[in-house]
Amino acid sequence: MAKLKLRGKDLIKIGYPQGKAIGIAIEVMLRHYKRENKEKVIQRLRTLLKDPEKYREDAVLGKIAEALISPVKTEAQKLNTHRVPYRIFGEEEISDEAKHQLFTALKLPVAKGGALMPDGHSGYGLPIGGVLATENAVIPYGVGVDIGCxxxxxxxxxxxxxxxxQKDKFINILKEHxxxxxxxxxxxxxxxEVFEHDAFKSIPTVKQLKSKAYRQLGSSGGGNHFVEFGTVEITDETNEFGLPKGVYLGVLSHGGSRGLGANIARHYTRLAMKHTPLPKEAKHLAWLDLNTHDGMEYWIAMNLAGDYASACHDDIHKRISRAMGSRPLAKVENHHNFAWKELIDGRELIVHRxxxxxxxxxxxGIIPGSMTAPGYIVRGKGNRDSLFSASHGAGRALSRTKAKQSVTKSELKKVLKDHGVSLLGGGLDEAPMAYKDIGKxxxxQTELVEVVGMFKPKIVRMDKG
Structure with a gap:
């Protein structure tokens, strides 16, 4: 069947008002009905025009209905001249570039508050370690590409x-599982069960990603993602696990929503940049209004990606548990790269972390160090100034490029040997020297969390291993 050809005059002929609705209708129909007969497409559009309210919640046609009922104006957005209230923790360890990225975000018209954690370093949009509260708006790049990591x-x-x-046994478990x-x-x-989520059926963009998500379940990404064996020392007598103080064997994993999250992030970032174009220095901070079709759709897709990231970890830990022939005594996990609806000073805001x-x-929560530095199990203190947040790790001291240029293989081997760590894979860009001192x-962030346990890596697997 020939590819659908649809023009603005076709829609004007059946009564569509001149304006943005025509462009949206053509874009939607060419994307989702490109192999359908033109007359059927025209009839579908004619039916929608008669009663657009009936289609407002439709996953595909809802965007056209929204443009007909309450068209959203696309206009260039300006930054405010002032910053909303913020707080920086561990400021002496954070680069000026990361601070300036936060300062730009604090001037967004939708911003209501912000914070920067002591592991902060520069990224796209918000800096890594950045926290931003907005009103009824979600920023895809404020969440990040690896949604729900x-x-x-x-x-x-x-x-x-x-x-x-029995080191060889545990090395083989990581290699095989x-x-x-x-x-x-x-x-x-x-x-x-995550594959039963309605978004895999109702959101066209997500539906196309289901088969890839199924194949990638239980896998981890590249870069700083890892699965490692180590020792866990419980230091708090009154811990939430009901475990005696002491040392246990632990499995720690770090990873996100794989291709599913990355494609969701890219798609909705493009839409956000079309809806809310910003000055060059802030273009990656474009947002979606949660009252719009695209905003609501992203929110659902983002939450699915978070659930999928959790499912990946669940699968990884189950595979390793079976291989060891043991069930875990306790488990701790937490998202980053996400946005939550939270009450701040009695008002519901969207908190991006x-x-x-x-x-x-x-x-x-868990705050890891590096492949040789300890990570920490922490209990939040509920600090309002940090928007109830803490760091997600040690944070990079060197960019990936600088780490590759300044760290040698022999230096990495010596550091690993000195700390008694076996590494499977992992590049020089992930060397411990590329990260900040987790102790600092x-x-x-002593105001933000208290330590209840410590994890020390012993056998680490990363990409290329």
Whole structure:
């Protein structure tokens, strides 16, 4: 069948008002009905025009209905001349570039408050470690490309000494039961209830990504994503796990929503930049109004990506647990690269945490160091000044390019040997020297979290391993 050809005059002929609705209608129909007969498409558009309210919630036609009922004006947005209230933690460890990125975000017309965590460094849109509260608006690049990226730690009743005495066994478990990067997937993906999510049926963009998401379930990305064995020391007598103080064997993973999240981020970022064009220095901070079709759709897709990231970790830990023949005693996990609806000073705001950990009062989280530095299990203190957030890791001290230029393979091998860490994969860009001192980062957020346990890596697997 020939590809659909649709022009503005075709829609004007059946009564569509001249304006933005025509362009939106053509874009939608060419995208979703490009192989359908033109007369059927025209009839579909004619029916929609008679009663657009009936189609407002339709996953495909809702965008056209919205343009007919309450057209959204696209106009260039200006930054405010003043910043909304903010707070920077551990400021002496943060580059000026990262601070300036936050300062730009604080001038957005939709911004209501912000914060920067002590692991902060520059990124796209919001800096990594940036937290921004907005009113009824979500910023795709304020969430990040790897939507719902998270940490997950499982603790086992297995002597930690086994990690040395049976090292080859644990190395083989990581080799056989973890997958990394863009090409590695499990030969037999497991099923998961996340694939029953309605968004896989109702949102066309997401629907197209389902098969890829299924293949990638239980895998991790490249870059700083990892799965590692290590020791977990519980230091708080009154911990939430009900475990005695002591040392346990642990599995810690860091990863996100894979191709599903990345494609959602790219698609809705393009839409946001069309809806709310901003000055050059702020263009990546374009937002979607949550009252619009695209805004509501992104919110649903973002939450699905978060659920999918959680499902990936769940699959990873189940595979490793089966291989070890042991069930975890306890588990801790938390998102970053996400946006939440939260009450701030009695008002519902959208809180973006791009590389920042939720730290509401008594909420548990994990803040990793590097492949040789300890990570920390923390309990949030509920600090309003940080918008109830903490750092999501140590944060980069060197860019990937600078790390590759300044760190040698022999230096990396020596550091790993000195710390008794075995590394599978991992490039020089992820060398411990590329990261800030986690001790200084933790010292910069004593107002935000208290430490209840510590994780020390022993066998690490990353991409290229």
């Amino acid at each position: 998270r940490m997950c730690l499982s603790m086992y009743d297995i002597p930690p000494s086994y990690l040395e005495g 973890t997958r990394f990067g863009g090409k590695e997937v499990h030969a037999r993906p497991n099923d998961h 791009k590389g920042a950990t939720p730290a509401q009062e008594n909420v548990l 980062v933790m010292a910069g």
